[in-house]
Amino acid sequence: RATLHYPECMTAIIERMERGLLIGRTSEPYFMLKYEDILHLTPEAAREAIGMRNVLAKDYPELSNVISEGAYFEEMEEVRARARQREALEAV
Secondary structure (H helix, E strand, C coil): CHHHHCHHHHHHHHHHHHHHHHHHHHCCCCCCCCHHHCCCCCHHHHHHHHCCCCCCCCCCHHHHHHHCCCCCHHHHHHHHHHHHHHHHHHHC
16 A cells, blocks of 8 residues: 555665564564563663664654654654654764
8 A cells, every 4th residue: 555655655664674674584583482571671672682683773753644644744843853863863
């Protein structure tokens, strides 16, 4: 559906699919772990504990607005601020 109705989102979707493949290929098998042992950890610490590698935390708030067909339009200033913050972090 994204290809037909939201083509501007396809680059991000493909990036996320590629990242998921990279994570799966380079991480330890974590699907059979006892998750109760790591639920108290931060996401970063949990990933390290279970051997999840190559994770890139990335947010696409502007694309969420596209897919929600404008439901987040009222919050666009916040979305723009988050996008600027994300771009600043990626520049480091």
